[in-house]
Amino acid sequence: MKRLKVAVLGCGSVGSQVVRLLTEQADDLAARVGAPVELVGVAVRRLDAPREVEVAPGLLTTDAHGLVSGGEVDLVVELIGGIEPARSLILTALEHGASVVSANKALLAEDGSTLFEAAEKAGRDLYYEAAVAGAIPILRPLRESLAGDTVTRVLGIVNGTTNFVLDKMDTTGAGFTDALEEAQELGYAEADPTADVEGFDAAAKAAILASLAFHSRVTVADVYREGISEVTAADVASAREMDAVVKLLAICELKDGAVAARVHPAMIPRSHPLASVREAYNAVFVESEAAGQLMFYGPGAGGSPTASAVLGDLVTVARNRLAETRGTGESSYAARAVLPMGETLTRYHVSIDVADRAGVLAAVATAFSEHGVSIQTVRQEGRDDDAQLVVVSHRATDRQLADTVEHLRGMEIVRDITSVMRVEGMSE
Structure with a gap:
């Protein structure tokens, strides 16, 4: 039976959990895929860095380019993040015949078109469910389950750090600084929380959601962005008087045939389904013409939840390799214009x-x-x-x-x- 060879790029909180699941669930994955899935290499920056899980020494390498350019790997899982060297490594992997699973929201939102075109040319898959909302299955429903419907609006809480901070401000009356410090102490916020609290992370995810929902290329540069650093306890208290809460929302919608994509704090009534999303959880609310209103909810970050989404993509891509076919690629036929804010x-x-x-x-x-x-x-x-x-x-x-x-x-x-x-x- 053909063995499908997998290389993992990056072994941080998500990468280490992907490695663990590939190892611990090898038999189940083989049954689901239809062939054994063999981990053949894990690219890291430092061989001696501490890791959440033990990785067999023979699998670790600092030569990521060599790992993906040998032509022997069937599937590459990119979990490095950032623009470079992730972009070059993905393109190299596709050029050498590998399909790719990625969680790289920043790269997909900035230069996804280059990656999709390379995948199309190579006849390989590029899947990226884990790039938005961690374990929550939202991209595949937009791309496949709702492919026969017309999505009109996507409204989401897609950043756990900001949701935790705003939730604490609402429930305890804390100011922004105190709530952020608590988030950092609990590990929900990075030492440098700029990407989260200023909305950069959510804007990248909004670009991906808008692209899929409206069949148009939307980049992070097209997304209007405001963060939550200027939200005050008085703002939250004023929302409470209106029986509302403050949330950082990613909003993607159609207006007169064009796309509007924005990220900013907003007041929403407590009766709205998104108002009940607490702490570091994420949720995405989708409105479409035929299906009506749908909501997807769950943990939006973390090593194990995100690894679950990665493995889901890996199983699908592996099945496609065995069947010598490829899944749904980029859909940008509508080519809608993006409205300014x-x-x-x-x-x-x-x-x-x-x-x-x-x-x-x-x-x-x-x-x-x-x-x-x-x-x-x-x-x-x-x-x-x-x-x-x-x-x-x-x-x-x-x-x-x-x-x-x-x-x-x-x-x-x-x-x-x-x-x-x-x-x-x-x-x-």
């Missing part, structure tokens, strides 16, 4: 520190009206020096709403704009 329809929640005197409310309402923005609700909080107006708008373009806020900042009656946050999922 200014043309995207959204809603704002604006807290305005105002002078407490007659005519203020009318003046604020006029400012909204002059920019074509309709007000849904307005309430006053406090009196005298503590007077605040809290306004929630109806839907308008983001440019109209941003221009309204700038107008307000320049008004003599406005002392300060203390909070500006988008609103999603609330009825108008």
